[in-house]
Amino acid sequence: MTVAGKLVPVQAAYDDLLQRSLAKLPGDLSRLIYLASTRDYNSGAYHHDGLAARFRPEAASKALEIAHRDIFYHLAALSLAQLVEELELYLNSSHESPADVLRMWQKLEPFRVAIPVDVNPAMARLFLSNVRLALAIWRHRQEHAQESQ
Amino acid sequence: MTGAPLTLFASFTLLGVLLLMVRGIFAARGANLESDYPPFDNPTNYPACSSEFVARVFSDQDSRYVLTINSPQLAKLFRGERKRVALAWVRQTSASIQCTMLEHKQVSRTSHDLNAAIEFKLLLFYSELMVLCGVLFVAVRAFGPLGLGRLAGYAQAHSERLAHVHQSLKAASSARELPRIGAA
Numbered sequence A: 001m002t003v004a005g006k007l008v009p010v011q012a013a014y015d016d017l018l019q020r021s022l023a024k025l026p027g028d029l030s031r032l033i034y035l036a037s038t039r040d041y042n043s044g045a046y047h048h049d050g051l052a053a054r055f056r057p058e059a060a061s062k063a064l065e066i067a068h069r070d071i072f073y074h075l076a077a078l079s080l081a082q083l084v085e086e087l088e089l090y091l092n093s094s095h096e097s098p099a100d101v102l103r104m105w106q107k108l109e110p111f112r113v114a115i116p117v118d119v120n121p122a123m124a125r126l127f128l129s130n131v132r133l134a135l136a137i138w139r140h141r142q143e144h145a146q147e148s149q
Numbered sequence B: 001m002t003g004a005p006l007t008l009f010a011s012f013t014l015l016g017v018l019l020l021m022v023r024g025i026f027a028a029r030g031a032n033l034e035s036d037y038p039p040f041d042n043p044t045n046y047p048a049c050s051s052e053f054v055a056r057v058f059s060d061q062d063s064r065y066v067l068t069i070n071s072p073q074l075a076k077l078f079r080g081e082r083k084r085v086a087l088a089w090v091r092q093t094s095a096s097i098q099c100t101m102l103e104h105k106q107v108s109r110t111s112h113d114l115n116a117a118i119e120f121k122l123l124l125f126y127s128e129l130m131v132l133c134g135v136l137f138v139a140v141r142a143f144g145p146l147g148l149g150r151l152a153g154y155a156q157a158h159s160e161r162l163a164h165v166h167q168s169l170k171a172a173s174s175a176r177e178l179p180r181i182g183a184a
Helices: A003-024 A028-037 A049-054 A057-076 A080-093 A098-108 A110-114 A121-148 B004-032 B051-058 B061-069 B072-110 B116-143 B149-183
Strands: none
Touching (some): A003 A057, A028 A080, A049 A057, A080 A098, A080 A121, A080 B061, A098 A110, A098 A121, A110 A121, A121 B061, A121 B072, B004 B072, B004 B116, B051 B072, B061 B072, B072 B116, B072 B149, B116 B149
16 A cells, blocks of 8 residues: 555544544543553553544554644643643543542652653653643642632 | 963863863763653654743743742742753753764764865854753753743754754765765
C-alpha cells in the first residue's frame, strides 16, 4: 500500500475518534486521561476495540497516538489559569468526590503516566509542574471556601 | 582607563565569559540528574520546544495570576516549580546544542573540503550560545526565570539556527561526497 493509502485510514480513524469518543468527554484533561488509558503499559501500543473494528488495528492505534500527543501539547501550552479551569471541569465531572480525586492526584500523581512517549522532555516537565500547581490552587480555593462558610 | 587597569579589566571580563561558557557546557550534564519525569537521553530524538513554551515559562503571565490568589505558600511553590522547569529547559537546550556540534564534528572529520571560515564562524556561534546558556543558568538559579524571556527566546531561536546550519552543511557535504564515491 502507498504512503497516501496508509495515511487515509489513519486520518479517517482520527476524525472518527474525535467525533465519536473524544467529543463526549468534558474537557481536554479528561480526553488526555482517556487516551492514556488506551495505551498498554508494557508495549506502549494503543488499543481501541471499536475503532480497530471500524478501521484497521494499526490505523486505530496510530490515530490514538496522534490524538494523545495533540491533546498533550494543547494542554501543556495552556496558561495556569486555563489549566485550573480544565482541572475544575475534570474534578466536577468525575463520579468520585472532587475532594477524594484531588487527594489521590496529589498523592499518587497519576497524571505522570498520562504523558505520551517521545514528547519534548521540557514540555513534559512544564505540564507536570503546572498540574501540580493547578491542584494546589484548587485545593487552596476549596479550603478558603470552607473557611468562609 | 589605560595600561594596567585596562588589562586587568579585560582579563577579568575574559575570565568571566570563560566561566559562563564552562557553566553553559556543564549545564547539560545535569539534564538527567533530576528525578522528575522523563529522562533526557538523546536530544535529537525529541521534537524541539516551541517558542510558545519559552514564552510561557519565562513570562510573568502565570506569576501575576498566582499573585492574585494572595497566598504566600502558593507563590513560593510557583517560584520553585517554574525555576525547576526553566533550569530543565536550559539544560536541554545546552545538551541539544552540544549534540548538534558533536554531530557536526563527526561530519567535518570525514569531509574532504572543509571551509575554514565557516567552521570558525560555527565555533564562534557555538561559544556564544554556550555563554548564553551559562548566563541563563546562573540567572535562573539566582533570580528565577521571570524577566529573562528575551534572552531565552534568543537562545532558543539561535540553537535552532545552529541545528539548521549544521543540517544544511551536512546535506551539502553528502551531495559533494556522492560523485567521489561513484568515481571510486
